[in-house]
Amino acid sequence: MAKYFNPFTISVDYSNGKISEIAPIQCHLVDLKSHFSDRKAVEKTLSSGLNPLIYEVYEAFQPFMSGHLNFGTTILNPGKIAKEYFFTKGHHHVRDCGEIYTFFKGKGIFLLQTKNGETAEMPLKAGTTIYVPPGWAHRMVNVGKEELISIFCYDAAAGHDYSSIERTGFAKLVVERNRKTQIIDNPNFSI
Numbered sequence: 001m002a003k004y005f006n007p008f009t010i011s012v013d014y015s016n017g018k019i020s021e022i023a024p025i026q027c028h029l030v031d032l033k034s035h036f037s038d039r040k041a042v043e044k045t046l047s048s049g050l051n052p053l054i055y056e057v058y059e060a061f062q063p064f065m066s067g068h069l070n071f072g073t074t075i076l077n078p079g080k081i082a083k084e085y086f087f088t089k090g091h092h093h094v095r096d097c098g099e100i101y102t103f104f105k106g107k108g109i110f111l112l113q114t115k116n117g118e119t120a121e122m123p124l125k126a127g128t129t130i131y132v133p134p135g136w137a138h139r140m141v142n143v144g145k146e147e148l149i150s151i152f153c154y155d156a157a158a159g160h161d162y163s164s165i166e167r168t169g170f171a172k173l174v175v176e177r178n179r180k181t182q183i184i185d186n187p188n189f190s191i
């Protein structure tokens with residue numbers, strides 16, 4: 001008889017999003033070099049010796065496994081490169097599937113876009129739950145002064161397509177202008 005997969009628990013620290021049983025994946029500025037719109041500002045920061053941690057992801061499943069749900073937390077630090085707020089890389093899923101995020105700390109904007117050119121932007125704060133339908137690339141942006149922390153869940157066999165976003169960019173940028181958060185069109189976006 002086939003052995004069933006053993007049920008398990010993890011411990012999420014809701015004050016900081018960390019999960020004690022899991023080693024986080026870290027994403028520093030150098031990993032997002034080609035994603036920020038002001039490349040000169042990125043180079044200037046890196047060449048001054050700074051390479052800030054932009055976000056960490058704690059994932060229950062690595063590698064991805066069919067039939068399971070992957071879940072975990074993302075901790076996106078506050079900060080900006082030039083006028084643009086820190087964000088996650090953003091991706092499409094290789095195998096189209098939905099995803100749920102619940103935010104429990106911080107303030108942000110969730111950016112979504114389809115390969116047809118449709119876009120959506122959702123404000124985020126503690127208590128916001130977002131359903132990302134299949135087909136929508138997604139990125140979160142931290143527009144607050146503290147970490148933006150969320151818990152996510154999606155098909156563990158979905159896979160991530162980062163290359164489409166690296167090629168096209170996101171249609172919208174989230175920037176600070178005149179001390180206000182603004183969502184503007186990305187002049188370098190192309191489908």
Ligand code: PAN
Nearest residue numbers: 057074088089090091099152154
């Ligand atoms: C999340 C993201 C996580 C980091 O787990 O992977 O927030 O964002 P990037 O993967 O875009 O760097 C998710 O959406 N998984 O599918």
Ligand code: ZN
Nearest residue numbers: 093099138154
């Ligand atoms: Zn995803």
